Amino acid sequence: MTFAAALQGKTLDRDFETKAVNTIRMLAADAVQQANSGHPGMPMGMAQAAFVLWTRYLRYNPTNPHWPNRDRFVLSAGHGSMLLYALLYLTGYDLPLEELKNFRQWGSKTPGHPEYGHTPGVETTTGPLGQGFANGVGMALATHWLAQRFNRPGYNIVDHHIYAIVSDGDLMEGIASEAASLAGHLKLGRLIYLYDDNHITIDGSTEVAYTEDWAKRFEAYGWHVQKVDGLDGEAVAQAIEAAQADPRPSIIGCRTVIGYGSPNKAGTSKVHGEALGEDELKRTKENLGWPLEPRFYVPDDVLQFFRQAVPRGQELEAEHQALLEAYSREYPAEAAEYRQFMAGELPEGWQESIPPFPAGKAVATRNASGAVINALAKAIPNLIGGSADLAGSNKTTIDGSPFLAPGDYSGRNIHFGVREHGMAGILNGMALHGGVIPYGGTFLVFSDYARPSMRLAALMGIRVIYVMTHDSIGLGEDGPTHQPIEHLAALRAIPNMTVIRPADANETIYAWIAALQNTQGPTVLALTRQNLPVYDRAAEGLGEASGLLRGGYVFFEQAEDGLDLVLISTGSEVDIAYQAAKALAAEGVGVRVVSLPSWELFQKQEEAYRQQVLPPGVPRLAIEAATPFGWERWVGNDKSRGDIIGIDHFGASAPYQRIYQEFGLTPERLAERARQLLAQSQPSRA
Template structure:
């Protein structure tokens, strides 16, 4: 670390504080208190410990830094600016403005140096666990001395992060798995929007995290040497994740608002901002001031980081020369390498009759052999989801060479941890549970879509036809709700070929998450008019047509086979109809209008058959169309009894379609 006098150090830290306060004041929106209070701990971390390269924000050898308390985003933006990232003062001046590079909460892919989209509290905390898990897994495969073995995952989290349930799930997981390269700084300022945290939060945080298996320390938030010692001790304790409780004062420096909720989520106000600057010995103007000596100091910091980068590069080059096979494996992970013939390989032999969860299991085994970066796990439902990579081994406490992760009954953390794996970009993660429990995963699923992460969800037991477990486990509204998330591809395959194609699509798709929605019950093979495999990748396609048909019937998943049988009954009654399978509505909507019109002709009347809420299908069915969905909760009964009760036997479907078509 470059040497600095006490006066210069104070000036550097106050620069971070005042950049945040000025930006929030100019925007008249934001959270100045957290950056002002946490500036000291952030300064120590970034100057003395964090390894980074501002010229290559995604450099493989970097330490990872996550601002889980994302409302304090100006802390991160100020650090990125001072550290030499491509984020200028003009960007800071545009804080929270339309199309700026400094949005209210950090966004992945939007601002250089931002590792995760944080803001919803607890998500960044759990994402960091995913980063540390991925580092441990890949490093274990590569062997000693590999380029990944010595980086750390740091995060700054706050009271709100620790209150959210997802952090409890993730902390329990991290402690059990002994993720020792995880180092979290807890900005323990005792304030939330509504007032002091003791309104609702009086637990023993130290005892709680020690019970999870974490190494816990406490330090004063303005004691730079104490913070440094705590970080060094945390980095030396590689058998446990670390939490450093840093006691800070929110809004430090503001004479009237420091230590109060008034500085949490609102600008200081002109009078208090001026008073804060006077209190800290800071010039009242100009705003966004970075003193020359502060700028010079950070240039020295950047030079030291460049030297660390050069040393890492030399070591990595030597390792590659001595370890060509592990180096090739590392490259396969970095590139998330997928063979050009993946589709053909997965489709080969996939035309089978079975539950799509079992057909998915077969596709997973093929894909895992072809795609080294593919890793999976389940929320204690692997036997039901059929998600294990056979022969891939399991990650356990202190043992990381497996490709299968036991997440435990922690759906929320599982989604967020898998997002961490995807953010880091060295794995293609999939995670499994029942479709109805996707509700427990909604926040990380939404963030995966917002951040365009390659995260894959395997959601099984996809309808009332899972049977006797009853309405608590039978999804009704989930498909509609999930399809409403922009950028999430929800794929509900109808047979073996569609299931294999769904997996190929999910693995090839780099710019967003994909959900595979699979059945518990066995499904028949579809009889298709065309054998062109490319039709399977267009979201919707014609399964069978009929001469003179003026009706198109769309179905998904288990209802495609039922509808095919129903249309045979209709044809015998003189009502010809076209059958369209539409496993992925979003994919179909991305096709050219000419293709969509060829599949669902504008002159046809349209019906849709799906054992779910079905509100999204009316845009295709239109006001004269028909949607055979379900508008009530399920029941506990065997599958066949439920089909009769809810009107999904071929005879019942045919009768409803005939009455509508002739009406």
Template sequence: MSDQQQNDLDQLSINALRFLAVDAVQKANSGHPGAPLGCAPIAYLLYHKFMQHDPADPKWINRDRFILSNGHASALLYGALHLSGYNLPMSQLEQFRQWGSHTPGHPEYGEAPGVEVTTGPLGQGFGMAVGIATAEKHLAAVYNRDHFNIVDHYTYVLCGDGDLMEGISHETGSLAGTLGLGKLIVLYDDNLISLDGPTELSYTEDVTERFHAYHWQVLSVEDGNDLVALEKAILEAKAETTKPTLIRVRTVIGFGSPKAGTSKVHGEALGVEAVKATKKNLGWPEDKTFYVPEEARANWDTIKPRGELAHNAWHEKFEEYKKAYPEPASQFERSVKAELEAGWEKKIPVFPTDKPVATRNAGQVVMNAIAGVVPELFGGAADLTASTKTIFKDSPSFHVDPKGRNVFFGVREFGMCAMVNGMAAHGGLIPFGSTFFVFSDYCRSAIRMAALMNVHSLFIFTHDSVGLGEDGPTHQPVEHLTSLRAIPHLTDFRPADANETAACWQLALERKSASFMALSRQDLPVIDAEKYKVHEGTKHGAYALDNSGKDIILIATGSEVPLILKAAEELKAAGIGASVVSMPSTKIFDEQTDAYKATILPESTPKIAIEAGATLGWYKYIGHNGVVIGIDRFGASAPGPIALDKLGINVAHVVEQAKKLVKK
């Protein structure tokens, strides 16, 4: 084939991708046609020439990853997946953005095969890609041997101006440079247009110098339709092994359309007449929709057999690796399958009752006790390791040694949690991020994304209430438990003591879904694990520590559980029988059968729920004749015990309310 014939075939194949996107958006009368028209050459070159991927097995662990961070351009991704041979038939493109389709408005992990992460909230795809590249670098260091590069793949990102405006791109871009993620390649759709108009309205920084300051390699392609220049830049990016690369690609948004180069083509369908004009401008049949010429189809079809060959070659190498290195091979296979080592839970410690322990400290003991049998556990804190206690004592920093399991994220809470999601989506790791609970506000969008994707991300929050004390209301979480419990599919854990903390860690690892822990700064009495069957009770989300009282039920979580145990004793002395219920996870309790719930919280018995936080979420558990004791205001700067007492989180308040309730 001559160069001209190849060029013509490339352009035909690119236009096929462009107009699948245009037609999908037009049929839905909803979507973003501008970016697909401008960026189709980038997607074509990546999927057709550069990426190592197997459309027949979208979960092959050593595939290159493609992250569409500007997820509003989802029609471009769906078209590329369809044409590449993924199991995404044309009928799904025709149902773009419709109820029940696998082609939602923004790419969703688990819907269409080949979608690596859920994107749409701008910047998060970029951040998750940094996490994916981090996972690749760590796993390569842990498992690769000699000439056996079992983990060896690139993370490609397509992002837009909006992604780079978002603060998360600054957080994770900075850390990516510090970590030297040489296999992270970001192609920046530098089209000078955002939804409000020209980017100069709000975005005039020097992006090149910004990323140079982050220790990235920065390259430029002056014409996004120039495949030769694009290919040269990608090759140069791959040649740089010590730094991530940003490739600035000057594109024309809505290329070929009457609205090209304007914000009018960004966020709405072109319209029937403009679609016809665009097809005419690019030499496409105006009367055909969802049309792929045979030559273009045949060209795209070469991807699938090449991917199968690459996958088979890797598989053959892995079989040799298994013979040469059976132990790491076995561990690798197990972790990629998200299977925990048999008997790992036997390493979970049981804490004695002789002295109080802060649940953050208990968490550190558990982490280090299981470190050897859960080697896939990997993560760190947002510059708070000394406070959150989330560190592996026998492992170096990942930055110093990529085999290391301790990631120092710096003061980048949002970026940290997005990276954790990327690591989880990559596979082979159970990642975690940690900070003070009050700063989960910074993290919330990433936590929500973890729950939406249903990935195994762990978020470890400490200093879980006003009980942290003197730092005051800026650092004292109040509404945070209620807020995070409102996120669908997210599991909450607020353990009452060290042994519940151990049980919550076990559940967090076994459930294989997103969860968070809220752990105390202050020491808490330790519950007798055997006597009260703490591990079994925690598995049900709530359980009775004392079910002897028939007059009233006291319910609490975390540091308030010791309080209601004392209140029950005072009530007993006053002739009132109180049962005591610890509820370490409202989510898990809600999953239990009605019969179990009735044994723990019988409807006819009056109830008091107490938690050092917002009261809003508790009314469904106490019924119409119950009382919630909580904190529906901001905290105060004072020693923790005093702050709790002044805000009504004390035994006397519980006893007073219980006596009133029983009299009713």
């Protein structure tokens, strides 16, 4: 029996299939035992269902893991990573057996949980439960959008499915409920999840905390729901085919036994997150009729069978390439655009589509961002996004384009609903799928709800853009529940997360440029609700807004007799620093204002540039309407040489002008603190 025949749905010899499935089980058990760390139970229980999926339905090319029209496979139950690693090795991905032997060891390609960009064939980083579930929804959304844009009669160049293995833990996490609800609403077919319904979590039986009727819940979401014996390969196959034929998202409850084959631990939590132990591993192999030695035994005929995935995958990709070439002849413009989208490239001249904002009229940076989005949308056709039920406040809507609707995915606006975490996880999936550039909006304070997915976007290094408005106490009357204090610091603390807080409308233009150019990680745009001045930079002798691209730049300086003081600020407080600086300059103080909208971009600049902007030895005073935490990096720890004006408490409900005044975020207070700092650092001036 060939792999290609198996893909066509033909039945394998039952004994050979059992041997192939047990190969997966024992590779997982041996690897976890050798590492003395890991989760053997899920791979052993889901090996049969995974075997059916990978040998009969999943379309992939091990020699080109990034083939655009491949099916995506997401192991949302990422703790069972050895199931995926075993399949990747067996089917011929660049993951040799030696890597399985080094499971969870330093420098291996087989970390404890699957990591995107680290292991060939891993589509997304999973482990935090529910994340892969939401990522798959985002992948399906991108698939439907691209298919509607590019497919033509006889030319289904976007024609693939999103498959996942999900667990009890995934279904319990709130992010999965958020994503499932939206997927059902939008009728995102091409989405097929195999649910490992093994009734066991770390703490024991799922009955201790999880007793709802999951099937009815997903039926209520609008999903196609089936229940099968997950240890019966033919039942799983029939369920997958039924799911493929249904236009709705599908979930197949596979009733399995965690740790299948282990005489004493199968069906218990003991096999969830710890090695079987040498004695139990021996008994398991005896129970399954498996050779006790050598470890990591792979029968030759089983490996030969699995490795037929390589020529089969190359054939599938060649067929798609031939279809794309024919499509290119008939639809050359569309084909060129498709290739550009899938390559993640931006069109030539896209930056020229953004007109500058004229000086004079004050503009909130959220409004400026909305204008920039609409300008960019004309030049970048695959810029697509929305808001978590705050589109009118976040200014995320692309004018003239419809919102995605059930069965109609032609628009570029998405109603994510009040689902911040689900939105963030879906954005990750869209970015991972490729072909689209996703953005999503909410209030900065609600980054708390989205932060786990934002962290994973940073870990994976993917281009996702977060439009976070109402970025400070400047939002005013909604009060402390909605006023972010610690959120900038929390987001800046995430490695590989770029946070940008522009000072005016024209800095906002360059914030978007920086975000779109950042293909190696996500970007947060922190934007104001309140209006901010749009400066006539040439007339006032101010630095160019393009300085934002370097993270920080000299915004204003008056220091004919030498520089005495540097005021540093971000966002709406740059104008406060500017007004204070002009007052100080009138007193003869040599003063500079530095706009520092992005610490991360500034930190990436060469040291000579950073010292040019922030000269060593010159006292520094920072102001930001947020926690001072972290600003020591830029002003130092010596209070006689540097200080910070911020907010170390929660906000208040009042018009924002009054709040700024009450909290001391004013030009007058900044100027007074500057005088005190100068007196401390330069006693002769006192």
